[in-house]
Structures are given as C-alpha cells and as structure tokens.
Amino acid sequence: MQKFIIDPTVTTPGICFSPDNNQFYIRGVSSPEDVRSLYYPVLEWIKKFVDEILAAKHKMYNRDNPLRFQIDLAYFNSSSAKFFYDILIELKRLDSAGYSVKIEWFYDEEDSDMKEAGEDISMLVEMKFDFVPKPPQES
Numbered sequence: 001m002q003k004f005i006i007d008p009t010v011t012t013p014g015i016c017f018s019p020d021n022n023q024f025y026i027r028g029v030s031s032p033e034d035v036r037s038l039y040y041p042v043l044e045w046i047k048k049f050v051d052e053i054l055a056a057k058h059k060m061y062n063r064d065n066p067l068r069f070q071i072d073l074a075y076f077n078s079s080s081a082k083f084f085y086d087i088l089i090e091l092k093r094l095d096s097a098g099y100s101v102k103i104e105w106f107y108d109e110e111d112s113d114m115k116e117a118g119e120d121i122s123m124l125v126e127m128k129f130d131f132v133p134k135p136p137q138e139s
Contacts, residue, residue, distance in 0.1 A: 001052055004045045012038055017045060022061075025070040030080035039083035045066060046090045054084070054097055066100035067091070072134075073106075081121065088125040095127060103129045110136050 008014035013028035061067040105118035
C-alpha cells in the first residue's frame with residue numbers, strides 16, 4: 001500500500017503512515033479549523049490498510065515486528081480526539097485478529113494532562129499504550 005503523508009502546519013499535525021518502513025505517526029499540534037477535512041482521508045487510509053492486512057491473512061506484524069503507531073502531540077482539541085479514537089479502533093481490529101500492534105503515546109514529562117488524555121483514550125479503545133515521557137524543552 002502507498003504511504004500516506006501530510007506535512008505539519010501551525011494547527012495541524014504531521015502525519016506519516018509508511019507500511020514499508022513500519023513508520024506510523026501523528027506529531028505536532030492538532031487543532032484544525034476543519035477537523036473532518038483533515039482526518040476523513042486519514043481514517044479512510046487506515047480502514048483500507050487494515051482491511052488489506054486482514055484480507056491477506058498473513059502475519060505482517062508479529063511479536064518480533066509489531067506495527068508501531070506513535071502519537072506525539074503538544075496539543076490536540078476535543079474534535080481531534082474523536083478521530084484519534086476512530087483511528088485506534090481500526091488498529092484494534094488488527095490487534096483483535098492476532099497482529100501485534102504497539103501504540104506509543106508521547107508526552108512531556110511536565111504535562112500530566114497529555115498523559116491522562118492518553119490513558120483515557122487507551123481505556124476507551126481498550127488497548128494497552130506504552131507511555132513515553134519526553135524531557136522538558138529548554139527555552
């Protein structure tokens with residue numbers, strides 16, 4: 001499947017889904033004015049990707065080579081959170097089918113709200129996340 005890339009802006013995250021490199025991430029800030037126009041294509045790509053893996057019936061992602069999905073955001077609005085949930089529900093389909101999926105949620109060490117948001121989404125999606133603290137940025 002072709003990779004999917006969206007360059008970051010001041011209000012939208014950088015998004016890279018590259019199956020050949022096992023690189024899947026959403027990074028930056030997510031507070032787009034029109035959240036649907038940003039995330040509908042993302043969600044459609046993820047759905048198609050998951051469907052293709054499930055249809056192929058091969059274990060592309062396994063214990064030795066899990067699908068690594070990283071969420072590394074400085075800020076996101078509640079509208080974005082709904083789409084993160086939808087994306088992760090799609091990845092849960094892989095997890096439920098026996099594919100190894102590793103969700104990495106990055107947060108600044110001093111930002112307990114961002115960690116709690118990840119914990120809430122993890123609980124809602126019913127998937128284990130790895131929480132990865134980042135050291136504080138020097139000004």
